[in-house]
Amino acid sequence: MSSISVPPPKCLQKPLTVPYRHMFGPGPSNVPSRILEAGVNPVIGHMHPEIFEIMNDIKSGIQYMFQTQNKMTLAVSGTGHSAMECAIFNAVEPGDSVLVAVNGIWGERAAEMAERIGARVNTIVAPPGGCFTIEEMEKALSKHRPVLLFVAHGESSTGVLHPLDGIGQLCHKYNCLFLVDSVASIGGAPVYMDQQEIDILYTGSQKVLNAPPGTAPISFSERACQKIFSRRTKPVSFYLDLSWLANYWGCDGKPSRLPSVCEFVCESLGLENSWERHLKVAEYFHAGLESMGLKLFVKEKRLRLPTVTTIVAPYGYDWKEITSYIMKTHNLEISGGLRPSVGLVLRVGLMGCNSSRENVDMVLAALKDALKHCHKSKV
Numbered sequence: 229m230s231s232i233s234v235p236p237p238k239c240l241q242k243p244l245t246v247p248y249r250h251m252f253g254p255g256p257s258n259v260p261s262r263i264l265e266a267g268v269n270p271v272i273g274h275m276h277p278e279i280f281e282i283m284n285d286i287k288s289g290i291q292y293m294f295q296t297q298n299k300m301t302l303a304v305s306g307t308g309h310s311a312m313e314c315a316i317f318n319a320v321e322p323g324d325s326v327l328v329a330v331n332g333i334w335g336e337r338a339a340e341m342a343e344r345i346g347a348r349v350n351t352i353v354a355p356p357g358g359c360f361t362i363e364e365m366e367k368a369l370s371k372h373r374p375v376l377l378f379v380a381h382g383e384s385s386t387g388v389l390h391p392l393d394g395i396g397q398l399c400h401k402y403n404c405l406f407l408v409d410s411v412a413s414i415g416g417a418p419v420y421m422d423q424q425e426i427d428i429l430y431t432g433s434q435k436v437l438n439a440p441p442g443t444a445p446i447s448f449s450e451r452a453c454q455k456i457f458s459r460r461t462k463p464v465s466f467y468l469d470l471s472w473l474a475n476y477w478g479c480d481g482k483p484s485r486l487p488s489v490c491e492f493v494c495e496s497l498g499l500e501n502s503w504e505r506h507l508k509v510a511e512y513f514h515a516g517l518e519s520m521g522l523k524l525f526v527k528e529k530r531l532r533l534p535t536v537t538t539i540v541a542p543y544g545y546d547w548k549e550i551t552s553y554i555m556k557t558h559n560l561e562i563s564g565g566l567r568p569s570v571g572l573v574l575r576v577g578l579m580g581c582n583s584s585r586e587n588v589d590m591v592l593a594a595l596k597d598a599l600k601h602c603h604k605s606k607v
């Protein structure tokens with residue numbers, strides 16, 4: 229064989245052009261130029277001293293964002309799903325009992341991941357838009373005696389912000405680890421990992437953090453590390469094995485074998501200001517929606533996720549026509565529901581730099597325009 233039979237593709241010979249869009253769906257959000265510019269830095273070696281310094285800075289940023297002193301704090305090279313698997317694959321062994329609070333798609337997914345590695349999975353299920361009381365959690369914990377409880381803090385499929393206070397303490401009463409998904413909430417709503425006794429907390433980079441997808445911050449408490457490092461079996465994934473990751477990130481006190489390179493950029497606004505801004509902007513948005521006659525899907529104000537708003541799908545309209553009209557006419561992405569909320573809601577994400585009154589006004593104007601121009605059935 230001497231000649232190649234697959235020629236270089238023509239499509240790769242022209243420059244790449246990507247349009248600008250207002251990314252107001254549940255993520256990814258827009259990336260500000262300061263962060264985009266960080267991506268043009270040169271690539272350097274994975275053992276160069278500057279990389280260790282960058283990784284240490286990233287670790288400090290995550291500890292601040294998560295409000296934790298955990299030594300075992302790092303970023304997985306992958307999207308939020310990779311951190312989800314990193315948490316579950318490391319903390320759970322085949323045969324372990326796992327309890328998952330399901331009030332949307334992220335609980336469903338966590339349950340599926342745990343099932344795939346042979347855990348005995350039990351769920352408590354709330355309807356879309358709902359969440360769980362401490363009493364319901366306690367009943368399930370005492371019944372199933374799990375090694376791990378999963379809760380999504382920001383359930384982006386339904387727009388619910390799950391209260392976290394008291395759950396960690398409860399888990400520890402039952403000798404159970406508390407795992408929290410904060411992909412859609414971190415930076416936009418308060419989370420205090422140490423004070424709330426969360427054992428494993430993870431997030432993603434492409435929402436409030438306004439970075440490109442592909443970096444997933446994660447942190448493990450001492451209690452979580454004890455369970456993980458006394459496993460009888462090896463985790464099913466090599467790439468996500470915490471003993472390797474811990475060593476790459478200098479979290480295990482041993483000489484590093486090989487660091488993995490992640491890029492991560494932290495908002496300079498300060499956590500409290502960021503929480504406050506997301507809350508204020510969300511309240512302004514919600515008032516605007518209600519004054520247009522639209523209804524919010526999450527009835528109780530304190531349970532509304534300030535980053536991703538779910539609006540009851542306007543009666544008589546096809547939600548797909550609304551989202552595609554807004555994309556075509558306003559160059560703006562909003563989305564429909566996801567799994568349990570499909571057909572029930574429209575979802576609007578205003579995260580990080582996108583969380584502003586100007587953007588709220590833009591979305592409200594686009595929605596008004598869509599409701600005027602999209603087809604409304606008479607029934």
Ligand code: PMP
Pocket residue numbers: 254255307308309310334380382383384385409410411412432441
């Ligand atoms: N959990 C939640 C709550 C999310 O909103 C998402 C992303 N929509 C994920 C997990 C998965 O993250 P990714 O898409 O980055 O893999």
